[in-house]
Amino acid sequence: MAATIRDVARAAGVSPSTxxxxxxxxxxxxxxxxDRVHRAAERLGxxxxxxxxxxxxxxxxxxxxxxxxxxxPFFPEVVKSVQARAREADCAVLLADTDEDAAAEVSLAxxxxxxxxxxxxxxxxxxEEDLRGVTGDVPVVLLNRRCGDLPAVSFDNVDGMRQxxxxxxxxxHRSVAWVGGxxxxxxxxxxxxxxxxxxxxxxxxxxxxxxxxxxxxxxxAAADQVVASGVTSVVAFNDVMALGLLSRLQTRGVAxxxxxSVVGVDDIPLSGMVSPSLTTVGLAxxxxxxxxxxxxxxxxxxxxxxxxxxxxxxxxxQLLVRGSTGVVxxx
Amino acid sequence: MAATIRDVARAAGVSPSTxxxxxxxxxxxxxxxxDRVHRAAERLGxxxxxxxxxxxxxxxxxxxxxxxxxxxPFFPEVVKSVQARAREADCAVLLADTDEDAAAEVSLAxxxxxxxxxxxxxxxxxxEEDLRGVTGDVPVVLLNRRCGDLPAVSFDNVDGMRQxxxxxxxxxHRSVAWVGGxxxxxxxxxxxxxxxxxxxxxxxxxxxxxxxxxxxxxxxAAADQVVASGVTSVVAFNDVMALGLLSRLQTRGVAxxxxxSVVGVDDIPLSGMVSPSLTTVGLAxxxxxxxxxxxxxxxxxxxxxxxxxxxxxxxxxQLLVRGSTGVVxxx
DNA sequence: ATGAAAGCGCTAACAA
DNA sequence: TTGTTAGCGCTTTCAT
Numbered sequence: 001m002a003a004t005i006r007d008v009a010r011a012a013g014v015s016p017s018t019x020x021x022x023x024x025x026x027x028x029x030x031x032x033x034x035d036r037v038h039r040a041a042e043r044l045g046x047x048x049x050x051x052x053x054x055x056x057x058x059x060x061x062x063x064x065x066x067x068x069x070x071x072x073p074f075f076p077e078v079v080k081s082v083q084a085r086a087r088e089a090d091c092a093v094l095l096a097d098t099d100e101d102a103a104a105e106v107s108l109a110x111x112x113x114x115x116x117x118x119x120x121x122x123x124x125x126x127x128e129e130d131l132r133g134v135t136g137d138v139p140v141v142l143l144n145r146r147c148g149d150l151p152a153v154s155f156d157n158v159d160g161m162r163q164x165x166x167x168x169x170x171x172x173h174r175s176v177a178w179v180g181g182x183x184x185x186x187x188x189x190x191x192x193x194x195x196x197x198x199x200x201x202x203x204x205x206x207x208x209x210x211x212x213x214x215x216x217x218x219x220x221a222a223a224d225q226v227v228a229s230g231v232t233s234v235v236a237f238n239d240v241m242a243l244g245l246l247s248r249l250q251t252r253g254v255a256x257x258x259x260x261s262v263v264g265v266d267d268i269p270l271s272g273m274v275s276p277s278l279t280t281v282g283l284a285x286x287x288x289x290x291x292x293x294x295x296x297x298x299x300x301x302x303x304x305x306x307x308x309x310x311x312x313x314x315x316x317x318q319l320l321v322r323g324s325t326g327v328v329x330x331x
Numbered sequence: 332m333a334a335t336i337r338d339v340a341r342a343a344g345v346s347p348s349t350x351x352x353x354x355x356x357x358x359x360x361x362x363x364x365x366d367r368v369h370r371a372a373e374r375l376g377x378x379x380x381x382x383x384x385x386x387x388x389x390x391x392x393x394x395x396x397x398x399x400x401x402x403x404p405f406f407p408e409v410v411k412s413v414q415a416r417a418r419e420a421d422c423a424v425l426l427a428d429t430d431e432d433a434a435a436e437v438s439l440a441x442x443x444x445x446x447x448x449x450x451x452x453x454x455x456x457x458x459e460e461d462l463r464g465v466t467g468d469v470p471v472v473l474l475n476r477r478c479g480d481l482p483a484v485s486f487d488n489v490d491g492m493r494q495x496x497x498x499x500x501x502x503x504h505r506s507v508a509w510v511g512g513x514x515x516x517x518x519x520x521x522x523x524x525x526x527x528x529x530x531x532x533x534x535x536x537x538x539x540x541x542x543x544x545x546x547x548x549x550x551x552a553a554a555d556q557v558v559a560s561g562v563t564s565v566v567a568f569n570d571v572m573a574l575g576l577l578s579r580l581q582t583r584g585v586a587x588x589x590x591x592s593v594v595g596v597d598d599i600p601l602s603g604m605v606s607p608s609l610t611t612v613g614l615a616x617x618x619x620x621x622x623x624x625x626x627x628x629x630x631x632x633x634x635x636x637x638x639x640x641x642x643x644x645x646x647x648x649q650l651l652v653r654g655s656t657g658v659v660x661x662x
Numbered sequence: 663a664t665g666a667a668a669g670c671g672c673t674a675a676c677a678a
Numbered sequence: 679t680t681g682t683t684a685g686c687g688c689t690t691t692c693a694t
Contacts, residue, residue, distance in 0.1 A: 002445070004687060015665045020689055030663060047445055051382040051391065052687035055670045060382065062425075062446075070407040070414075071600065080401045083428050087439075092446060094393075095426040097414050108418075114333070114378055115393075115423060216604055243604050250606055269402065270601055273547050273574050275581055335671055346681045351673055361679060383671035386686045 003044040012040035023048070063296060064094045064112035064119040066105060072214070072240060073268035074285065078122055078143065081289030089297055091117075100214075102126045102184070109134045118296040121145070125184060139299040139306070143292045145186040151299060151311035153292045157187055157265075160281040160317035161194030164235055164263050167279070167319055169202045172328035173233040173261065179222040179245065180210030181237030188237060191265065195235060207231055212241065219244020227254055232261065232328045239264035239271045239280055246274065246324065257326030267320055276323030284315050291315075334375040343371035354379070394627060395443035395450040397427045397436060403545070403571060404599035405616065409453055409474065412620030420628055422448075431545075433457045433515075440465045449627040452476070456515060470630040470637070474623045476517040482630060482642035484623045488518055488596075491612040491648035492525030495566055495594050498610070498650055500533045503659035504564040504592065510553040510576065511541025512568030519568055522596065526566060538562055543572065550575020558585055563592065563659045570595035570602045570611055577605065577655065588657030598651055607654030615646050622646075 009016045014033055022029045022037035029037075040046075054060045063086050067075045083093045094112055098105040102125040109126075112119060118139040124131060131147050134140060142152035168176060178195055181188050192208070199206040207229040212218030219241035226234050226245065236242035242264030249256055256262055256276055264271060267282035291313055299306060340347040345364055353360045353368035360368075371377075385391040394417050398406045414424045425443055429436040433456040440457075443450060449470040455462060462478050465471060473483035499507060509526055512519050523539070530537040538560040543549030550572035557565050557576065567573035573595030580587055587593055587607055595602060598613035622644055630637060 005689095006687080016687090017666080017689075018664060021664085024689085028663080033663080049386075049687050050446055051385045052670090053689075054382045055380075055386060055672090055687080056689045058670085065426075070411045073404065073407075076401040076404075076407045079426070080428050083401075083426060084430075087427070092425050092443070093427075094423050095410070095414060096418070096424075097411050099415075112423070115381055216600070247604060247606065269547070270604075273578060273601075274605055275578065336673095337671080347671090348673075348682080349680060352680085355673085359679080364680085380671050383686090384673075386671080386688090387673045389686085 002049075003046040005046070005048070007044055008037065008041045008046050011044060012037045059117050060115060061090065062092045062094055062116045063293065064096065064109070064116040065122065066096045066098060066109050066112070066119065066124065067122045068098050068100045068105070068125055070097045072238075073270060074238065074240075074266045074283075075122065077269075077285040078289045081286040082120055082293055085290040085293040089293070091293075098125070100125065100182075102130075106130045106134070113137045117300055120292045120296060122292075123185070123187065125182070139296060139303065141292045141296045141299070141311075143288055146312070147186075149307055149312070151295055151306060153288050153295060153313045153315065155187070155283045155288070155317055156314050157190035157317070158194035158197065160265065160283075160319070161191055161235070162198045163317065163319040164281055165195065165198035165202055165204065167321060167325065168233045168261060168263070169204065171233075171261065171325060173204065174328070175205040175207065175231040175233065177207045177209055177226045177229050177231040177234040179212060179219065179226065179234060179236040179241055180208060181212060181214040181218065181241060183211050185214075191237065205231070210237075212237075214238055214241060216240055216244040216247070219246075220248045223248035223252065227252065227260070232259075233263070233325070234260060235263045235265075237265065239266040239268045239278060242278055242280070242324075243270065243274065246276075246278070256324050258329060261325040261328075263325060265317075272322065279322045279325040280320050282318045282320045284318075288315055333380075334377040336377070336379070338375055339368065339372045339377045342375060343368045390448050390631075391446055392422055393425055393447045394422045394624065395425045395427070395440070395447040396453065397429060397440050397443070397450065397455065398453045399429050399431045399436070399456055401428045403569075404601060405569065405571075405597045405614075406453065408600075408616040409620045412617040413451055413624055416621040416624040420624070422624075429456070431456065431513075433461075437461045437465070444468045448631055451623045451627060453623075454516070454518065456513075470627060470634065472623045472627045472630070472642075474619055477643070478517075480638055480643070482626055482637060484619050484626060484644045484646065486518070486614045486619070486648055487645050488521035488648070489525030489528065491596065491614075491650070492522055492566070493529045494648065494650040495612055496526065496529035496533055496535065498652060498656065499564045499592060499594070500535060502564075502592065502656060504535065505659070506536040506538065506562040506564065508538040508540055508557045508560050508562040508565040510543060510550065510557065510565060510567040510572055511539060512543065512545040512549065512572060514542050516545075522568065536562070541568075543568075545569055545572060547571050547575040547578070550577075551579045554579035554583065558583065558591070564594070564656070565591060566594045566596075568596065570597040570599045570609060573609055573611070573655075574601065574605060577607075577609070587655050589660060592656040592659070594656060596648075603653065610653045610656040611651050613649045613651045615649075619646055
């Protein structure tokens with residue numbers, strides 16, 4: 001059995017409460033006893049039982065993280081950084097994958113609520129009502145989504161699309177296709193809005209294709225419609241779909257970027273590894289994950305801050321120009 | 332505040348222990364009171380406090396999962412299936428990513444031990460001594476590694492290599508290069524052993540190149556040595572490295588599979604998405620994750636089984652022949 | 663500065 | 679079948 005606080009107390013010749021204080025409020029006990037306690041604790045390999053502590057403090061020391069689909073390369077990077085930052089703060093991470101199922105998302109979040117101090121909901125698919133329902137019970141930070149004044153770390157999708165269009169325009173393109181993903185997704189709406197605005201301003205023709213599932217197969221399925229539309233460039237909802245596009249285009253004998261320029265969103269690691277490599281709107285996933293945890297920890301310290309404007313952070317995307325975009329073929 | 336067992340007891344007009352029984356040992360209470368308790372619990376939205384329960388039962392209802400690097404596409408699939416299976420068993424999953432650092436792995440595993448009923452260590456990099464140290468405190472299942480008679484779910488890497496060599500030999504290849512990954516890795520040793528045996532039996536020339544880091548860049552770095560060795564085929568430690576190879580080979584103007592056939596291991600999703608698609612030794616990651624959890628749950632029920640032979644399971648790999656391998660060029 | 667005592671929410675003996 | 683009691687390991691009043 002693991003050593004308890006009473007074992008340490010006995011070994012150090014003090015009371016359990018003194019041990020507790022020596023460990024969690026070191027400046028309240030005399031230096032002498034503090035040292036004695038620390039030594040005894042170390043010798044016994046004592047580590048406090050978090051469950052017992054949580055029972056009385058109401059804090060578990062755990063954070064919950066909910067993601068739609070770990071198989072999408074966007075999410076592992078987020079999870080990785082959330083986990084890393086949480087660990088720095090001595091918090092464990094409870095992970096839940098919802099398989100893109102909004103209902104499962106709600107129930108998973110609900111069940112996590114009881115075991116964590118706070119929740120990071122990454123790209124949640126649930127509707128606003130459910131979102132606010134979950135938010136009532138425990139501090140929640142949204143990642144890659146906005147919902148009113150709820151604490152959130154998001155990306156400026158509109159600006160990302162602006163960058164993409166500026167790039168395509170500079171290459172001489174006069175038309176763009178949009179390959180849509182899940183229409184219920186917040187980021188999907190933002191990206192489409194951004195693309196509409198940017199193309200209109202730039203005087204480009206926009207063709208909207210989709211919705212398609214946000215997977216490789218979705219991109220494959222969209223490719224022929226894109227080709228048929230006669231555009232010279234295409235922006236996909238995300239990189240995974242863009243890779244599907246690339247694949248099908250190659251099968252069809254459509255050269256990228258000579259016949260068609262392709263842009264994705266996310267900057268998943270893979271997008272730099274394929275050939276031609278994929279031009280993409282890069283999102284700072286790692287930074288976002290860390291900031292989400294930071295926000296959550298701040299909220300834990302000071303719950304009143306929840307409505308503070310500083311609890312909403314928006315990260316700037318950065319266009320990464322790679323092989324899949326090129327100047328439009330003339331003649 | 333959330334409802335406690337006493338609130339339910341009061342509402343149902345029974346004692347707290349009856350509530351406890353009605354909920355966790357339904358057949359021990361009379362149908363009438365059971366219904367009354369259930370209704371009261373439902374009405375109050377009662378959910379037991381797992382920490383409090385754990386304090387007395389010694390069970391947390393949590394599983395720990397430690398992985399080396401979520402950025403390697405091999406692992407998200409494992410994590411996903413572990414999480415899914417754990418949830419079916421009403422267990423939450425505490426996830427830790429060690430960033431390929433053996434020391435971090437030990438300390439993360441140690442710190443998780445106190446908060447979980449059992450641990451799944453996926454592809455652990457720590458040495459055997461540390462492994463056994465962790466194992467002492469809590470049931471542990473190894474995934475993608477063997478260590479003596481410790482409970483484990485692993486892949487038959489030797490047979491995987493046999494399949495790969497048989498395939499290459501059938502295509503007319505007489506020589507193979509091995510692009511090595513992390514030499515401390517268990518699966519690396521197994522694969523190399525299997526490859527040596529298989530090539531010797533088949534009378535193929537084997538050239539060993541590496542060690543390289545198990546990333547895309549590692550494969551990129553290895554490519555030129557492979558070309559210089561004059562082989563007609565190459566097997567990489569994993570798919571991510573094989574993709575690096577593919578990339579560099581294309582840059583060099585070496586045609587795959589015409590000039591060189593390439594085989595990877597893992598069957599990461601990406602390997603079917605690139606062009607040419609990657610022939611690979613497929614590993615049933617999802618099945619492995621589920622089985623690891625099953626094993627752990629069985630161990631939790633009956634700790635004595637730990638030394639039982641049935642606690643070691645080996646899954647058969649399956650070669651997936653795709654575009655990156657072809658008949659050897661004659662002349 | 664330290665100790666004694668109470669109690670967080672729950673379950674498991676033991677009685678009845 | 680049900681209730682009473684005790685206590686899991688810890689923190690936190692309240693005394694001293």
